[in-house]
Amino acid sequence: MFFNSFAFAIFLPLVFVLYWFVFNKNKTTQNTLLILASYYFYSCWDWRFLFLLVFSTFLDYYTGIRIEKSKKESSRKFWFWLSIGINLGFLAMFKYYNFFASSFAEMMQGFGLKTSPFLLDVVLPVGISFYTFHGLSYVIDIYYKRIKAEYNFVDYSLFVSYFPLLVAGPIERATHLLPQVKVKREFDFQKAKEGIHQMLWGLFKKVVIADTCATYANAIFDNYSTMNSLSLILGAIYFAFQIYGDFSGYSDMALGMSKLFGIDLLKNFNYPYFSRDIAEFWRRWHISLSSWFRDYLYIPLGGSKGGLWMKIRNTFIIFLVSGFWHGANWTYVAWGFINALYFLPLLLRKSNRNNLDDIVVDKSWDSIKVLANILLTFALTCLAWVFFRAKSITDAILYLRNMFSNGHFTSQYLSNERYNYELVILLFLFVFVEWNNRTKVEPISGKYQTIKLALCLAAILALGTYSDYKEFIYFQF
Numbered sequence: 001m002f003f004n005s006f007a008f009a010i011f012l013p014l015v016f017v018l019y020w021f022v023f024n025k026n027k028t029t030q031n032t033l034l035i036l037a038s039y040y041f042y043s044c045w046d047w048r049f050l051f052l053l054v055f056s057t058f059l060d061y062y063t064g065i066r067i068e069k070s071k072k073e074s075s076r077k078f079w080f081w082l083s084i085g086i087n088l089g090f091l092a093m094f095k096y097y098n099f100f101a102s103s104f105a106e107m108m109q110g111f112g113l114k115t116s117p118f119l120l121d122v123v124l125p126v127g128i129s130f131y132t133f134h135g136l137s138y139v140i141d142i143y144y145k146r147i148k149a150e151y152n153f154v155d156y157s158l159f160v161s162y163f164p165l166l167v168a169g170p171i172e173r174a175t176h177l178l179p180q181v182k183v184k185r186e187f188d189f190q191k192a193k194e195g196i197h198q199m200l201w202g203l204f205k206k207v208v209i210a211d212t213c214a215t216y217a218n219a220i221f222d223n224y225s226t227m228n229s230l231s232l233i234l235g236a237i238y239f240a241f242q243i244y245g246d247f248s249g250y251s252d253m254a255l256g257m258s259k260l261f262g263i264d265l266l267k268n269f270n271y272p273y274f275s276r277d278i279a280e281f282w283r284r285w286h287i288s289l290s291s292w293f294r295d296y297l298y299i300p301l302g303g304s305k306g307g308l309w310m311k312i313r314n315t316f317i318i319f320l321v322s323g324f325w326h327g328a329n330w331t332y333v334a335w336g337f338i339n340a341l342y343f344l345p346l347l348l349r350k351s352n353r354n355n356l357d358d359i360v361v362d363k364s365w366d367s368i369k370v371l372a373n374i375l376l377t378f379a380l381t382c383l384a385w386v387f388f389r390a391k392s393i394t395d396a397i398l399y400l401r402n403m404f405s406n407g408h409f410t411s412q413y414l415s416n417e418r419y420n421y422e423l424v425i426l427l428f429l430f431v432f433v434e435w436n437n438r439t440k441v442e443p444i445s446g447k448y449q450t451i452k453l454a455l456c457l458a459a460i461l462a463l464g465t466y467s468d469y470k471e472f473i474y475f476q477f
Contacts, residue, residue, distance in 0.1 A: 001044040002471060003253045004206055011041070016260055020187050027184040031158045034261065038163035042127070045167070049125040052090065057160045059086055060135035061153055064142045068149040080143045087132050094124055096328045127167035129325060133292060134160050138174045140296055147174055155181050162263075164254040168247070168474040170268040170288035177263070185262030194442050195259030197453070201443040202252025204456045206472070208463050209430055210245030213238040216423060221389055224399045232403040234424075236382040239389045241427055244273065246473045247286070252443070271438045273381070273431075274359055276373040278342040279352040281381060289325070293318050308348075315347055316340045326388075331396060335387040342380055359438065 001007050015037045023033040043050045063083035070076040138159070141147045150156040158181045165172060220227055220235030227235065251268035258265045272284035282290050301314045316337070323336020346352040359374075361367045383400065390396035437443045444452050 001041055003250065003257075004203060007044075011037075012257060012260075019261055027182065028154060030185060030261075031154050031181055034163070035154065035157050035161060038158070038161040038166060041163040042161070042166060045126045046123070049128075052125055052128070053131060053161060056087065056090070056131060056135055057157050058153075059083060060139050060160070061150070061156045064139055064149040064156075065151065067139070067142050076143065080139065083139045084136065087136055091128060091132050094122060094128060098328070130169050130171055131160055131166060133171045133289075137171070137292065137296060141174060150174070150178060152182070162258075164258045165265060168250050168254075168472055169286075170251060170254065170266045171292050172266060172288070176266060180263050188262060191259045191262065195256040197442055197444040198256030198259070199253050200256075200453065200456050200460070202249040202254075202256060203460055205245040205249030205252065207249075208245075208459045209427075210242045210249060210473075212423060212426070212463060213242040213245065216420070217242050217389070221399070224395070224402060227402070227406075229403055229406040232399060232406070235399075236386050236403070237427075238423075240273070240378070240382045240385050241430070243385065243388070243473055244269075250472045250474065271434060273378050274374055274435065274438060275377050276355045276359070276370060277346055277351075277377055278339065278380065279346050280355040281377055282339070282343075289322070293322055297321060311347055312344065315343055319343065330393055331387050331390055334393050334396070335384055338384045338387060342384070 001011065015033070019030060019033055023029040039050060039053075042053060060083055063079045066079040067076050070079065138147075138150075138156075142149050150159070155178065159172070159174060159178050162172075162177070162181075217235055217238040220231055220238070224232060224235070248269040255265045255267070266288050268286060268288050270284040270287065272281050275281035275284055298314055298318045301317060302310050303314065304311050306314075319336040319340035320333060321336070323332040323334070323339075326332045326335075343352065346354075359370065361370055386399050387393065387396040390399060444456065
């Protein structure tokens with residue numbers, strides 16, 4: 001069940017009505033309804049994997065209590081590593097086993113040894129990377145005594161399985177979400193109104209921007225060997241807007257619909273394509289994942305406290321793991337490695353924390369430098385996205401080689417698509433709107449709010465009706 005499907009358009013209002021008018025007696029009934037709704041939502045993908053979600057929930061709930069109650073350090077470590085091992089074991093089996101088995105067979109073949117690896121014939125459980133990280137952060141925080149274990153199984157189950165964030169985040173923390181589910185929520189009309197506006201804007205980014213760009217990006221990437229330089233550049237730009245509109249659109253919809261139930265989720269995007277360097281980009285893109293790796297991997301490895309080589313080592317580890325988290329393909333690892341290389345000069349110059357202030361552009365000469373840095377960062381990001389989008393590293397390298405060596409910058413007509421110039425104009429208008437929204441809490445606000453809402457809805461209905469790209473990109477991670 002996709003957020004942008006007709007089935008969900010029936011599901012969400014039904015849950016909303018039941019939540020506020022039938023199950024509104026106390027927080028337990030509210031939470032129970034949301035759990036049931038979340039389990040139904042998840043079972044619509046594949047009901048068999050619902051048992052995996054329930055098992056993962058019970059595992060971390062039980063081990064969290066055992067860690068807190070254990071008086072001996074050896075016992076605490078046992079329950080801690082049991083939870084970590086099983087969680088990562090399931091993730092490795094479903095997401096990475098076939099990749100490692102195939103990679104090992106290819107390596108052996110390179111040495112002249114033929115092997116026939118045993119491969120698992122299973123699909124990847126949707127959202128497994130996200131709800132696994134929810135549980136991991138919870139258990140880790142208990143082990144290091146940052147939080148207390150949750151003894152209410154209903155409250156903890158909702159923390160893990162809450163349907164707006166279940167399949168593609170944001171990756172919540174127990175310190176942020178659990179306190180909200182442990183109290184009864186009261187209906188707030190203003191918050192619900194803001195939630196609807198945010199959902200519409202997220203749906204606009206998905207249907208109008210991401211899905212439209214996907215048509216052209218797919219056509220170019222699938223036929224890159226016949227495309228000239230300008231078309232390949234446009235293909236990289238189209239994919240950059242596709243993945244941003246797709247994922248940030250999903251996050252906006254998740255945050256918006258959660259407000260309908262009186263719950264605030266972590267902000268996951270903060271206009272990343274207006275970043276002035278790569279370090280700032282990663283503070284603005286997929287914020288919940290970046291901060292997760294910072295707190296639970298980078299800092300435990302020593303962070304930036306050690307010498308230069310330790311900082312470099314930790315930086316590359318964090319980016320390589322981040323790339324590998326996205327999928328079992330060497331292209332994602334290469335994407336992470338490229339971003340680590342981008343980050344390295346900032347680290348060596350100790351300038352990775354320079355751009356922490358808001359972006360201000362006026363009529364001064366400094367503003368020209370700011371805009372130049374934004375364009376440069378966006379260009380570097382687009383080049384890295386080629387590896388993220390390509391089917392193999394070879395395809396990505398050939399794509400970039402053709403982009404820089406073809407030398408033809410004439411407008412190239414794509415045989416299976418029209419409206420190329422209209423799409424470029426649409427993206428310019430979208431960037432203009434995003435730029436004006438960058439300092440606003442609510443995207444659709446201020447003057448002419450009714451007109452903005454009407455235009456968003458009209459564009460969604462006009463383009464969404466014929467969209468072939470219903471699935472969100474990050475559902476596969």
